[in-house]
Amino acid sequence: MRISNSLGFVCIVVFGIAVLSVFRFNSAVATNAESQIRSTDPPQENPVAPFMRAKLTASQKVLEGLVTESAEKVKKGAEEMFVMSNAAEWKVIQGPVYSQYSAEFRRTTEQLIDSAKKGNIDAAALSYMQLTMNCIGCHKYVKETSVVQIDLDTDTFSLNLEK
Numbered sequence: 001m002r003i004s005n006s007l008g009f010v011c012i013v014v015f016g017i018a019v020l021s022v023f024r025f026n027s028a029v030a031t032n033a034e035s036q037i038r039s040t041d042p043p044q045e046n047p048v049a050p051f052m053r054a055k056l057t058a059s060q061k062v063l064e065g066l067v068t069e070s071a072e073k074v075k076k077g078a079e080e081m082f083v084m085s086n087a088a089e090w091k092v093i094q095g096p097v098y099s100q101y102s103a104e105f106r107r108t109t110e111q112l113i114d115s116a117k118k119g120n121i122d123a124a125a126l127s128y129m130q131l132t133m134n135c136i137g138c139h140k141y142v143k144e145t146s147v148v149q150i151d152l153d154t155d156t157f158s159l160n161l162e163k
């Protein structure tokens with residue numbers, strides 16, 4: 001009776017150790033996988049990010065031109081933005097709303113170029129404000145629609161959406 005009791009106890013202990021080790025092994029695998037995901041995360045920067053940041057640099061050039069009343073600088077920055085808006089990197093998102101924001105962006109940069117060519121800094125300043133509203137509007141739209149996209153499909157994050 002005592003022997004079978006202690007045998008039972010040993011069995012429970014052995015079983016317990018086995019369960020624990022499997023659990024620990026699993027969690028070790030899990031943490032390993034997680035750390036692998038984490039370590040590969042940073043290099044996966046959006047490939048269009050440098051292109052988009054160049055857009056910011058160009059818009060800063062325009063602002064600098066406006067505050068220093070240099071029509072030439074305004075024109076240069078606006079021309080850079082206009083060229084960028086026609087690049088493939090710009091068309092990362094499909095759909096009518098995005099196209100509308102893009103068209104507005106092109107129209108406003110054209111107005112900027114036009115005003116700068118005429119040396120009309122006041123008109124250029126007005127267009128610049130419109131342009132800034134356009135930047136903010138498009139980004140807001142992109143952010144909202146991306147959230148919807150992630151909810152629908154978590155493993156393939158793509159910015160192709162129709163809305």
Ligand code: HEC
Binds near residue numbers: 050059092093131
């Ligand atoms: C037609 C839409 C649209 C307009 C207009 C627009 N952007 Fe963007 N912008 C985007 C998209 C799309 C991204 C990429 C978003 C992402 O990766 O989540 C982006 C990203 C950026 C980024 C972030 C880049 C990074 O580091 O990830 C900056 C900065 C930026 N835009 C600046 C501007 C400025 C400044 C303007 C106005 C002069 C502007 N954008 C107008 C669509 C637009």
